Amino acid sequence: MTDSWQECMNHCVDVTKQAGKIVREALEKDIAVMEKSSPTDLVTETDQRVEKLIISAIREKYPTHCFIGEESVAAGAPSVLSDGPTWIIDPIDGTTNFVHRFPFVSVSIGFTVNKEVEFGIVYSCMEDKMYTARRGKGAFCNGLPIKVSGQEDITKSLVLTEMGLKKDPEHFKTVMDNIQKILNVPVHGVRCPGSAAVNMCLVACGAADAYYHQGIYCWDMAGGAALVTEAGGVIVDITGGPFDLMSRRLIVASSPRVAQRIAQELTVFPCGRDDAG
Ligand code: IPD
Incomplete structure (x- = not known):
């Protein structure tokens, strides 16, 4: 029987390659930057x-x-996840990196059916790495299989996060306090590479052991979510409970033990939902 979602995935890889070519060419030219909701929320x-x-x-x-x-x-279209086949797209994940030519800039596309991610594609444009994952069929980088580190010990882990949500001073303080708590566990280190999708791919290929974030969006998470789970990792809510794609928060990790240990440290703050209207 033909796997129609596989056909969609093949098309998605072709489209992502075209998109990635445009991003790479744009990096060679002057980049005109516009602000969206704040001076740190950029779009080009x-x-x-x-x-x-x-x-x-x-x-x-x-x-x-x-x-x-x-x-x-951003232009006013609804952000509602239905049961139908849905493409969740971040054309440039890591726009600030793109503006500065900091080398983690990705095109990220996740595809859901019945609200479940069927496949994810993340193209890390400056590294020229095409990450692909199809539900039940594994995760790959440039066609080669990848897997998570399998690390179970938080004290031997490299943890990724982002410092993005700065508009509310109280939330920002919590973000910084959470980083301090994770550093104090202790872990080997904390890094903020600047592209949520790339962060998930770094966990998927074992270069980092975990990534957590409160305040991102479904388009930052959908593509990378497939990569992490298909590479043998776990994805949970920031509380350690089940992951919800529209909840604007997540922990991904090399093992359930590392994910739960991170959840235990973090203070949660309200960051709304993608589908709140
Ligand atoms: C951003 C990146 C960044 C994260 C921000 C996101 P964008 O995505 O994923 O790592 O800190 O919260 O909004 O806006 O460049 O697509």
Whole structure:
């Protein structure tokens, strides 16, 4: 029997390659930067152009499918996850990195059916790494299988996070306190690479042992979520409970033990939901 989602995935890889080429070419030119909700929330003409290209190339082939895209939502489109086939798109994950040419910049696409991620594609543009994962079929980087480190000991772990949510001073303080708590466990180190999707791929290929974040969006998480689980890792809510793609928070880790140990340390703060309207 034909696996129709595999056909979608093959198309997605082709479209992501085209999108990645545009991002790489844009890095060679002047980058005009615009602000969205705040001086640290950036967008460029390339984010918008790449999202339009991705959506039109997919819609042409799959006209009945649904889309949630970072720039479409910023322009007023709804962010609601239905049971139908849905493409969740971040045209440039790591826009600040892109603006500064800091080398972790990705195109990230996750595809869900019945609200479950069927496959995820993350192309790390400057590293030229194409990460792909199909549910039940493993995770790959440039066609080679990848797997998580399998680390079970938090004190031997390298942990990734981001310092993104700074608008509310109280939340920002919690973000910084949480980093301090994780460092004090102790762990081997904490890093903030600047692209949620790349962070998940770094855990998926064993270069880091965990990543946690409160305040990101479904388009930052959907592609990488498939990579981590298919590489043998775990993905849970920031509380240690079941992961919810629209909850704007997550912990991914090399093992359930490391994920739960991180959850135990973190103070949770309200960061809303993607589908709150
Ligand atoms: C951002 C990146 C960054 C994270 C921010 C995200 P964007 O995505 O994933 O790592 O700290 O919270 O918004 O805006 O560059 O697509």
